Amino acid sequence: MSDFSVTILGCGSAKPSLRHYTSAQLVNHRSNLFLIDCGEGVQRAMLRNGISMHKIGHIFLSHLHGDHCLGLVGLISTLGLGQRTGKIVIHACSDAERVFRPLFDFFCPQLSMEVEFQAFDHTKSEIIYEDKSLEIITIPLHHRVPCAGFLFREKPKPRHLLVEECQKYDIPTAYYQGITMGRDWTMADGTVIANADLTTDPSPSKSYAYCSDTIYAESIVPIIKGCDLLYHEATFANDLSAISKERGHSTALEAGTIARLAEVKQLVIGHFSSRYDEEGEQSLLAEAKSVFENTVLAKERKVLEL
Amino acid sequence: MSDFSVTILGCGSAKPSLRHYTSAQLVNHRSNLFLIDCGEGVQRAMLRNGISMHKIGHIFLSHLHGDHCLGLVGLISTLGLGQRTGKIVIHACSDAERVFRPLFDFFCPQLSMEVEFQAFDHTKSEIIYEDKSLEIITIPLHHRVPCAGFLFREKPKPRHLLVEECQKYDIPTAYYQGITMGRDWTMADGTVIANADLTTDPSPSKSYAYCSDTIYAESIVPIIKGCDLLYHEATFANDLSAISKERGHSTALEAGTIARLAEVKQLVIGHFSSRYDEEGEQSLLAEAKSVFENTVLAKERKVLEL
Numbered sequence: 001m002s003d004f005s006v007t008i009l010g011c012g013s014a015k016p017s018l019r020h021y022t023s024a025q026l027v028n029h030r031s032n033l034f035l036i037d038c039g040e041g042v043q044r045a046m047l048r049n050g051i052s053m054h055k056i057g058h059i060f061l062s063h064l065h066g067d068h069c070l071g072l073v074g075l076i077s078t079l080g081l082g083q084r085t086g087k088i089v090i091h092a093c094s095d096a097e098r099v100f101r102p103l104f105d106f107f108c109p110q111l112s113m114e115v116e117f118q119a120f121d122h123t124k125s126e127i128i129y130e131d132k133s134l135e136i137i138t139i140p141l142h143h144r145v146p147c148a149g150f151l152f153r154e155k156p157k158p159r160h161l162l163v164e165e166c167q168k169y170d171i172p173t174a175y176y177q178g179i180t181m182g183r184d185w186t187m188a189d190g191t192v193i194a195n196a197d198l199t200t201d202p203s204p205s206k207s208y209a210y211c212s213d214t215i216y217a218e219s220i221v222p223i224i225k226g227c228d229l230l231y232h233e234a235t236f237a238n239d240l241s242a243i244s245k246e247r248g249h250s251t252a253l254e255a256g257t258i259a260r261l262a263e264v265k266q267l268v269i270g271h272f273s274s275r276y277d278e279e280g281e282q283s284l285l286a287e288a289k290s291v292f293e294n295t296v297l298a299k300e301r302k303v304l305e306l
Numbered sequence: 307m308s309d310f311s312v313t314i315l316g317c318g319s320a321k322p323s324l325r326h327y328t329s330a331q332l333v334n335h336r337s338n339l340f341l342i343d344c345g346e347g348v349q350r351a352m353l354r355n356g357i358s359m360h361k362i363g364h365i366f367l368s369h370l371h372g373d374h375c376l377g378l379v380g381l382i383s384t385l386g387l388g389q390r391t392g393k394i395v396i397h398a399c400s401d402a403e404r405v406f407r408p409l410f411d412f413f414c415p416q417l418s419m420e421v422e423f424q425a426f427d428h429t430k431s432e433i434i435y436e437d438k439s440l441e442i443i444t445i446p447l448h449h450r451v452p453c454a455g456f457l458f459r460e461k462p463k464p465r466h467l468l469v470e471e472c473q474k475y476d477i478p479t480a481y482y483q484g485i486t487m488g489r490d491w492t493m494a495d496g497t498v499i500a501n502a503d504l505t506t507d508p509s510p511s512k513s514y515a516y517c518s519d520t521i522y523a524e525s526i527v528p529i530i531k532g533c534d535l536l537y538h539e540a541t542f543a544n545d546l547s548a549i550s551k552e553r554g555h556s557t558a559l560e561a562g563t564i565a566r567l568a569e570v571k572q573l574v575i576g577h578f579s580s581r582y583d584e585e586g587e588q589s590l591l592a593e594a595k596s597v598f599e600n601t602v603l604a605k606e607r608k609v610l611e612l
Contacts, residue, residue: 015384016349016380018350040377043346044322071346074376077320081320081321
């Protein structure tokens with residue numbers, strides 16, 4: 001298993017069905033767990049996947065439609081019952097704290113951990129989370145309410161050290177980290193050993209973009225350009241493009257087009273209208289594939305490795 | 307299938323597990339659908355049971371702990387999306403409207419139906435719903451927050467008409483209804499035909515009592531006396547009676563004792579702590595049966611006919 005993966009917890013749209021849970025995904029980056037959206041049933045979905053929900057540190061809400069956030073109070077309540085300590089950060093638009101804080105106060109007044117809201121401006125693309133190996137950037141989307149997607153982007157990784165080469169020049173191990181960062185080595189006699197002789201290129205930095213819910217918006221293309229995996233909503237097939245646009249959603253054809261324009265490596269489509277059965281979803285897949293071949297259907301319990 | 311049944315939608319307690327959904331039940335009385343409690347996942351549970359959720363007219367919330375009501379916003383939202391018209395009445399303690407109305411306004415501002423809250427006083431037993439064949443009565447319970455159970459009691463049914471006897475006395479059919487209500491018949495010559503000669507006893511009126519969550523409380527016995535089916539919470543086994551009491555819950559032994567004291571016909575226990583697996587729940591059953599033999603375990607999708 002890689003150290004960067006996405007687990008689909010729910011990929012249905014608002015109207016409930018037995019085919020799908022409502023929106024939620026878990027991103028695991030080097031054992032740091034990030035929850036994206038938090039539809040009703042998210043706890044059950046995590047239990048089914050054997051996910052240790054107590055390890056979630058950050059929750060990202062794309063927007064405040066019920067199918068993307070109504071599992072939040074139950075989840076926070078459970079974590080509080082479980083004696084989780086420390087802090088959970090909820091990243092969402094500015095309305096979120098006004099809506100949810102009173103519910104936490106009412107339904108889970110004795111939480112064992114702190115819950116902090118960090119509001120983002122959904123109209124611009126900005127870094128809202130950062131650690132030493134990852135940054136998370138908002139992707140302004142266009143839906144019926146303020147909405148943003150999230151780009152999980154690994155920072156440049158250290159170069160691979162050629163240990164035998166370093167030993168050949170008697171470089172103390174204390175300097176190895178600097179060399180993996182790209183530094184050259186200067187010998188006692190002043191000779192400079194180029195970094196290229198001491199290291200090889202680093203593993204590629206991977207990126208994952210989550211875009212739900214949104215109308216077709218080419219404005220997101222520069223932000224998600226070249227990402228390794230794109231989740232893009234495809235609520236409807238293109239024969240329902242009028243309804244799709246009216247409701248602030250995308251068709252499978254539009255999702256494929258965005259993937260092609262952004263030259264991503266793989267596309268996963270989801271947020272399917274409950275009108276589609278297995279066969280209907282295969283049609284959505286075919287429609288997206290007609291413009292972007294490397295497309296797969298989201299499905300609950302599916303784990304996508306980056 | 308009888309015209310009075312209870313479907314268990316969820317019988318777990320607050321901590322989520324894959325064994326159970328959180329609390330919810332559907333009472334079907336002559337095709338009138340009543341939802342009792344509304345834990346997260348209630349819509350999925352109804353879909354699994356083939357229940358037409360759009361036919362629910364009344365929702366009863368025993369109390370405002372999340373595992374009993376966090377599915378409410380999603381449900382109301384779905385019903386509003388589905389173009390349900392008319393009115394849904396939510397019967398709950400007085401805090402419910404303060405907590406949930408702002409959520410309905412925020413998450414489902416364009417509902418196609420009216421949502422009315424009717425607050426009950428959880429400290430006394432009173433009729434909170436009535437139609438021509440059924441009444442629903444609160445049962446004051448004792449939990450950590452205001453809490454009430456619900457007694458669904460059929461009104462006395464009409465007596466069975468002996469049509470051939472009525473025809474023998476040339477009674478016009480327009481009078482049949484009055485006779486099923488117990489009236490005698492007076493002939494043209496003044497002779498009185500006793501009702502007992504024209505009818506036989508009615509079918510028995512059935513009753514169902516829902517009691518969750520509560521500590522052991524003999525005060526409920528007179529209210530539920532002789533009911534046909536009692537759902538009583540049994541969160542813990544008796545070896546955890548100290549924890550049980552501290553958290554405002556009952557043990558299986560206590561549930562059985564209440565059933566015995568109230569001389570109910572059948573007991574169904576539920577609201578199981580997630581610490582119990584299949585074997586643990588069988589122990590809870592054995593414990594309840596040790597004082598009240600006719601006990602069964604609640605289980606999702608189980609339909610209990612009255």
